[in-house]
Amino acid sequence: MRPEEGTIQSRARAIGAVLELLTDQPVIICNGFPSREACKQADRPTHFYMIGSMGVAPAIGLGVALSKPAKKVVVLDGDGNVLMGMGTLATVGALKPKNFLHVVLDNEVYGSTGNQPTFSRVVRLEQVAKAAGYVHVERVREREDLVYELKQMLAKDGPSMLLVKVTEQAEDVDRVPLDPREITRRFMKAIE
Amino acid sequence: MIESDDFVKSLEDIGFDFFTGVPDSNLGGIIATLMERRLYTPAVREDEAVAMAAGAYMAGKTPVVLMQNSGLGTCLNTLLSLNLIYQQPCLLIVSWRGFQGKDAPEHLIMGQTMTQLLDAVRIPHRTLSEQTAGDDLKWTAETFMKQRIPLALLLKKGVVRGIQP
Numbered sequence: 001m002r003p004e005e006g007t008i009q010s011r012a013r014a015i016g017a018v019l020e021l022l023t024d025q026p027v028i029i030c031n032g033f034p035s036r037e038a039c040k041q042a043d044r045p046t047h048f049y050m051i052g053s054m055g056v057a058p059a060i061g062l063g064v065a066l067s068k069p070a071k072k073v074v075v076l077d078g079d080g081n082v083l084m085g086m087g088t089l090a091t092v093g094a095l096k097p098k099n100f101l102h103v104v105l106d107n108e109v110y111g112s113t114g115n116q117p118t119f120s121r122v123v124r125l126e127q128v129a130k131a132a133g134y135v136h137v138e139r140v141r142e143r144e145d146l147v148y149e150l151k152q153m154l155a156k157d158g159p160s161m162l163l164v165k166v167t168e169q170a171e172d173v174d175r176v177p178l179d180p181r182e183i184t185r186r187f188m189k190a191i192e
Numbered sequence: 193m194i195e196s197d198d199f200v201k202s203l204e205d206i207g208f209d210f211f212t213g214v215p216d217s218n219l220g221g222i223i224a225t226l227m228e229r230r231l232y233t234p235a236v237r238e239d240e241a242v243a244m245a246a247g248a249y250m251a252g253k254t255p256v257v258l259m260q261n262s263g264l265g266t267c268l269n270t271l272l273s274l275n276l277i278y279q280q281p282c283l284l285i286v287s288w289r290g291f292q293g294k295d296a297p298e299h300l301i302m303g304q305t306m307t308q309l310l311d312a313v314r315i316p317h318r319t320l321s322e323q324t325a326g327d328d329l330k331w332t333a334e335t336f337m338k339q340r341i342p343l344a345l346l347l348k349k350g351v352v353r354g355i356q357p
Contacts, residue, residue, distance in 0.1 A: 028247070
């Protein structure tokens, strides 16, 4: 299926599909709804939920990936987040950590603040990543394409970016109920 | 003047093993030593650097972030809403540009207000000097271990040797 065709899914459904394919990989999840929806669907000690510091999820993931080269590190990010920390695409592309997998859930809006449009409607973020030096980049819509590409990227050396176009729909989810200090402690223990 | 080689070795002796940051001329000697020894991971912005340090810390490393004090402004939100509240310590080695008003205009306000800014956001800090370097590093190690939050070691020009003598 060509990426601009096919049925678009909600972000929560896309997150569910991603988490189904993961086991014990360290996962860094950006602030806003992605962390909340991931925590509600499948909370695991290997998840690091970012609640503030918008834009730096891939930088946290990069710190983990460089320090634990034997573990595949997955970053669940959003389009607003990538746009805010776009310089990090250059850092990842230049350092080329093989164990870095960047999944971008792109709904083209700032969902946590009232769906104001982002520039991802016109800027192709996976192409920016490609130009910055990511080894594999793909853009998908359909759930089955997401599953196929993510399986490929989990098996291949990166850095890779999988951009998933999703709808603006947000689940009715609470804030992440964990204390940030507890998130740190539990994540550290889980990825030791 | 402290040799940058000796300075890096004393940081390693107290356990620091992950170095990132954004360059400054005052830090040039330290960064050159770190690069020569393949210990340095360059960042493009200071907020990226402190977040990278947070990730490295959670993956078992003891991180250092080098920056000019202008970078404190850039990474302030990340320090407050990530490193501080998640208790992810790192040593910030911050060059004190604009010290006593002797620097280019863009450094003057930060140079004057940096210690107040650090106090206001409760980031412990200390100024490195050649005479007290042993105590300064002891304080660094103890504060890192005890408080588990970012702390800053401030570096004035000429305390650690730069690239040009």
